[in-house]
Amino acid sequence: MAEPLRRPLGLALSGGGALGAWQAGALWALAEAGLYFDKVLGFSAGALAGATYSFGMLEDLASFYRDADSRRVLRLGPGLRPPHLFSNQVLWEALKPLCDDAAAKRSIRCSLTVMTLRVRDLTTVYSRFTPGGEGGWDGPLAGRLVASCAIPGIFPAVRFEDREGAAWHLDGGVGGRKLMTMEGLDGCRDILVLEMVRPEEVRIRTWNPSLFFKLRGRHVCRRQLDHAVARALAGAEAPRVFRLAPSRFLDFSMLGFSSRNCVPALELGRKDAGAFLASPGACEALR
Numbered sequence: 001m002a003e004p005l006r007r008p009l010g011l012a013l014s015g016g017g018a019l020g021a022w023q024a025g026a027l028w029a030l031a032e033a034g035l036y037f038d039k040v041l042g043f044s045a046g047a048l049a050g051a052t053y054s055f056g057m058l059e060d061l062a063s064f065y066r067d068a069d070s071r072r073v074l075r076l077g078p079g080l081r082p083p084h085l086f087s088n089q090v091l092w093e094a095l096k097p098l099c100d101d102a103a104a105k106r107s108i109r110c111s112l113t114v115m116t117l118r119v120r121d122l123t124t125v126y127s128r129f130t131p132g133g134e135g136g137w138d139g140p141l142a143g144r145l146v147a148s149c150a151i152p153g154i155f156p157a158v159r160f161e162d163r164e165g166a167a168w169h170l171d172g173g174v175g176g177r178k179l180m181t182m183e184g185l186d187g188c189r190d191i192l193v194l195e196m197v198r199p200e201e202v203r204i205r206t207w208n209p210s211l212f213f214k215l216r217g218r219h220v221c222r223r224q225l226d227h228a229v230a231r232a233l234a235g236a237e238a239p240r241v242f243r244l245a246p247s248r249f250l251d252f253s254m255l256g257f258s259s260r261n262c263v264p265a266l267e268l269g270r271k272d273a274g275a276f277l278a279s280p281g282a283c284e285a286l287r
Contacts, residue, residue, distance in 0.1 A: 015149075
């Protein structure tokens with residue numbers, strides 16, 4: 001690496017559905033190169049990536065995207081309470097190793113913060129999971145991860161208990177009363193953001209319905225991270241923040257869970273991570 005990243009090192013992971021294949025490839029390559037993150041924050045697909053990193057399961061995540069065709073992520077399972085089109089069964093299956101919170105406390109290797117949106121008051125909830133539970137353990141872990149991926153109208157919300165009582169939770173990247181912050185990455189000297197949306201994508205305007213819906217979710221993810229980065233850089237003792245995005249537009253939908261889409265994105269992520277490691281300064285966000 002041209003200039004080493006400083007520790008404690010934080011990692012912020014964007015959502016993006018199937019676009020998360022790029023993120024999985026990038027994170028896998030960074031870990032293979034020996035980069036270690038002390039604190040991880042993620043929402044939606046980024047929460048899954050963060051969990052697999054925190055538990056040393058990155059190869060499983062890569063397989064999840066590589067085998068997207070056989071996984072059948074979009075399994076029809078419509079319901080009305082709350083309304084949704086697809087089942088979340090595939091996520092529960094993938095997260096089965098993390099359903100035992102007692103075992104997870106023993107095996108987690110870094111601090112993990114998972115974002116969800118509490119439906120009843122539109123509050124973004126930051127659930128923290130730390131080694132041994134010493135810095136907090138806001139379980140159930142698997143339930144929070146599945147909830148963080150619950151895109152409204154697409155996957156069902158997940159109901160579980162928190163400090164405010166039982167409540168339904170949705171995708172943490174949707175945005176509630178307040179935009180995202182880097183909560184959970186406090187004290188980090190450097191933060192790396194892995195996001196699937198290039199900055200110029202938010203400037204695209206279109207009357208094409210198909211392209212409009214393809215871009216809408218991307219705009220939301222980028223807006224959340226723009227706000228979080230700006231807040232992080234505004235402090236008196238601000239960390240350095242590095243933003244790594246795909247080197248080219250990922251030309252498929254967030255719901256495009258197919259091997260044809262995900263395998264090339266996975267490999268592009270690995271390539272882009274290599275370029276970042278060679279010159280991190282090129283991705284540093286300025287105040």
